[in-house]
Amino acid sequence: MKPGSPVGYTRRTMKPTGTKLIAQNKKAYHDYFIEETLEAGIALTGTEVKSLRAGRVNLRDSYAAVERGELFLIGMHISPYEQGNIFNHDPLRARKLLVHAQELRRLYGKVQVAGYTLVPTKLYFKDGLVKVEIGLAKGKALYDKRQTLAKKEAERDMERAFRRADRDD
Secondary structure: OOOOOOOEEEEOOOOOOOOEEEEEOHHHHEEEEEEEEEEEEOOOOOHHHHHHHHOOEEOOOOEEEEOOEEEEEEEEEEEEOOEEEEEOOOOOOOOOEOOOHHHHHHHHHHHHHOOOEEEEEEEEEEEEEEEEEEEEEEEEHHHHHHHHHHHHHHHHHHHHHHHHHHOOO
16 A cells, blocks of 8 residues: 555554545536435445456446335446456446435435436546445536536636746746
């Protein structure tokens, strides 16, 4: 473990502490207005966790849905573990998310009535456990996406101009 690393270990149990980002879904912020976020646990197999530690995951085009009274993450691709054998998993299987029943009912109500969707925004290790940040999102129209891109481009141009002005002084 490198000094200054965000993940340390507790002395007694040797379990990692802190958080370590595995993957981020930047496209979700481009395609949706994220109105609120929620942290959820995720049920995984052993080889899936090993693949996550190697960073072999893709959150693009994934979403969360309520099925049979439980919350599932659908479309997340975790590559099979290279040293795995018959215990490897299906890369695109639906994975159960672990949330409180009260939160599940609230999210389900918003998705059904208000037209929201549930989109994973981050996947990370927190105190040795894999967590998913789920965003309650509303879709952007094409002109909203263009506005967002134009605003980011303008901010980048301003930053460049400030840096040039500082260098010239």
